Amino acid sequence: MRSPLTDNTGLVCRSCGHQLEEVASFCPQCGRQAPAGDPSPPEERDSYLLLVTANILRLRREWELAEAKCSEALRRDPDNPTAYSVMGDIMRDQGRLRDAAEWYKMALDHNPASGPDRRKLEQIIDRIYPDRRGEQAAPGRPAGGRLGRALAALRALATPGGLPLVVGAVLLALLLTSVYAVLVGRGVPANSPPAAARAADASGAFSPAAEQPAEAPTLVVPSAVGDDLVARESELLELVSGAAVGLDPNCIVHSAEIEPEEATASVRLSLPRLLAPAALRGDVLRVVRAAAPSAALWDARLRQVRIRCDARDPDGTQEPVFVAKGDSAAVAKLADTGLRPVRVEEFFHTVWWHPSLRE
Helix, strand or coil: CCCCEEEECCECCCCCCCEEEECEEECCCCCCCCCCCCCHHHHHHHHHHHHHHHHHHHHHHCCHHHHHHHHHHHHCCCCCHHHHHEEEEEEEEHCCCCHHHHHHHHHHHHHCCHEEEEEHHHHHHHHHCHHHHHHHHCCCCCCCHHHHHHHHHHHHCCCCCCCHHHHHHCCCCHHHHHHHHHHHHHHHCCCCCCHHHHHHHHCECCCCCCCCCCCCCCCCCCCHHEEEEEEHHHHHHHHHHHHHHHHCCCCCCEEEEEEEEEEEEEEEEEECCCCHHHHHHHHHHHHHHHHHHHHCCCCCCCEEEEEEEEEECCCCCEEEEEEEEEEEEHHHHHHHCCCCCCHHHHHHEEEEEEEHHCC
């Protein structure tokens, strides 16, 4: 695709950001044809120049500078789907797969017809949830988890001449499994405090609420429930974004994901860093008070809510300042408090504040 936006490396596609030769009439990445002329306003051209720079920095693995350039492009042109896609590429190349998936989702929200972004999202989802590739539907798949599959593979490799080796390998696998079962069965001594309490004793960073039990019971979530919740993550993101951004337009909801094994909603958002710590603390609590109960009430099968808020600097860098986790039933009660003063932290069983924001 032809574009007048150039730098030392040539032209870029206005649809997907792919680098082009000057004589190109079609983009080899997405297949879009180059339009005649350049009707784009100056601010849009500036945003694409920033994205070209961000893409080059990504290829050089200069992650912080690449994120900063991409964030600036989003600030200038928040409806630009290419900016969300480039940010997804940056996250993907760093191995931050869940963040990358959310950026690709936002790119598709702004440009649902984008084939490249849809393929990128599907590839990321396959990497995050490899068991969702349809392997369980394959005929003849061995049962019994990893051990069953390992034994089936050994049986498939068995030959008359190698039978003793196969038998020995099977016996070794059974021995290792037995040892693992014994170790797991022993667990943690009964008088040992839970992990969160041990962390609190060491650093004072965590503050468990008094009304919560000392040790939360083990959650067992049916796989069908976890799969259904994961499939509806986009609904959760839209709901939480509406609640948080509606309260504070400066808030950005980066992701709202489901941890299927515990039916936990994990929400990550950010606010601009303020010079006055007390003001930033107040903004965090107000946004959490809106976002957390929205997630807790989203689906009755949700067991827990985890929420993280970062402080966002003008250059695009972020630092976590608040992390909390609580049972959905307790967190949902925040919605019933209205506007009256409450201590938000008391609705979570585990709370962490950045040292600069602790009271």
